Amino acid sequence: KEMTVRDALNSALDEEMSADPSVFLMGEEVGEYQGAYKISKGLLDKYGPDRVLDTPITEAGFTGIGVGAAYQGLRPIVEFMTFNFSMQAIDHIINSAAKSNYMSAGQISVPIVFRGPNGAAAGVGAQHSQCYAAWYAHVPGLKVLTPYSAEDARGLLKAAIRDPDPVIFLENELLYGESFPVSAEVLDSSFCLPIGKAKIEREGKDVTITTYSKMVGYALQAAEILSKEGISAEVINLRSIRPLDRAAINASVRKTNRLVTVEEGFPQHGIGAEICMSVVEESFEYLDAPIERIAGADVPMPYAANLERMAVPQVDDIVRAVKRVCYRAVPMAATA
């Protein structure tokens, strides 16, 4: 059986709202409009306006209200129409949500989920195309989840809603309509994935590729191409950016001795940089080649199609990077 990411998210919301009356959804256009991207379709009819709240366009205000409701013990799900708009509310996410349990020595926990599409969509320009994984992953007190498939979307969203801490749940607009095979287990209402565990999406022995969200699909395509050329790539779908599954990453690198990190976001101080440091700290002596990073270009997202395509990593970029670290192509250092 197959399921779209959109239906996976919708069913996860539905099941968790049905299971726990303290769960509610708030955000712009989540109710009568059925969600800007239809993730909340049908929920207003089923749960009513007390539990599915259309907010005015006031991110700082409604995010603060969501966090306050979580202080009192409700389990809010705050939808950002896109994570770009969460910048209006980042103070509440960091100062009001992430730090309260610590500052109060455990008196005020904040069981809240902030979710919505993140990263580059297509042709929407600089202010609507940015990945916030590294931003939020920087902050202790937050958890940051990045689903790729329908299985991820269902299992991780349900885990996020049940979690006692604030969770940033980064979806990808371009994946909403994609279908993935799902097992009966995944479709069961009790299905839930552990937070902090990566998934080895494809096993391999020559090189490790770490990635998340939409880029998992690109890495799998790259691995397929590489296999035809005799390179066996292991693709790690991180699923959780914070906590980061350092054990899985390092175990894989110790097996393959080579690493390419792939992310869509800006390169500086990004997810790849953190993974690289983790491998340097724990598995340096296992490396047979310098680590390579594939990331978005260090520029605001351009509008023109050709420029946008260059700004975002492509399957080819991953293929070439893997060949370099496997010494099947001229290493990057030698071309400088």
Add this chain to the structure above:
Amino acid sequence: DSTDAITVETSAPFKSHIVDPPSRSATTSARELLSFFRDMSLMRRAEIAADSLYKAKLIRGFCHLYDGQEAVAVGMEAAVTRADAIITAYRDHCAYLARGGDLVAAFAELMGRRDGCSRGKGGSMHFYKRDANFFGGHGIVGAQVPLGCGIAFAQRYRKEGTVTFDLYGDGAANQGQLFEALNMAALWKLPVILVCENNHYGMGTAEWRASKSPAYYKRGDYVPGLKVDGMDVLAVKQACKFAKDHVLENGPIILEMDTYRYHGHSMSDPGSTYRTRGEIAGIRQERDPIERVRKLILAHDFATAQELKDMEKEIRKQVDAAIAKAKESPMPDPSELFTNVYVNDCGLEVSRPHLVLRIGPRIAELEWAKMNK
């Protein structure tokens, strides 16, 4: 009998915005007035003591004192129950004490000790008392206003019949998110009372230099408001009782408390560059909240001047004893560095090589093993 009701006129009539104001006649009793005197004097003494502890370098960082504004915390508390919630900004010591907070835990927190109300991890600006619905203690000016509306949202969601008192200063009154939250609170009829403690200076900026309209009780536009003499504990109580009933029926209201802080904004501010010493002395002389209650008690013969003086001496001893006890409290255990980052420690990053190398040796082996379990 000390609980016999008496009626006292508030210092001035309430000014109101799109609502009929409550009566000026407040009901009280000998017992209540004596408890007001006691509670406000304790707060005053505690804040003066905090000033000394700060100057003795036993309190670090930021420290914002509440002396002068005591009638707001005490009058509000008299109008509500502990099932109702309170949230405030960083001038929070007395809100905590008013909610039944422990004096030793307050001083221990100020000094960063393990018996502090946040086990030394919050500091002056981050006091909480969850079991009495006191939600802090917030350091980002104005951010607590939407948070308080969220607490009220939860109260309404659960049909608790309780309300939230959401405090902010005249400085925060210009923050955009206040108006965002108020709009939603009004749309959704949340049981929230926005209490603007107008002490007339946002840090060193006089209200008229920061606000085109300093009539804060009117600034909700479509939300009703009352202007209250925040130096008159009975007026505060009267207004808060009225407001609680109002918001349960009709949604939010703004109470502007006209009050005054004797200290500067924080300990680095002598409080005398942007206002005159004469202004401060004049308020002490004419509007001091404790002296107002003292006069009432004496006028009604509920106690003698000597008895009140004895009570103040007793309070002084109580505060000194609490400080002595707080000083005995040890610093937090090093392992506390890593507690409460996450509820179940899932996601805690304690075993990273850089951390182990840098601070591992400072934490006892047993504790480290426990944290890495």
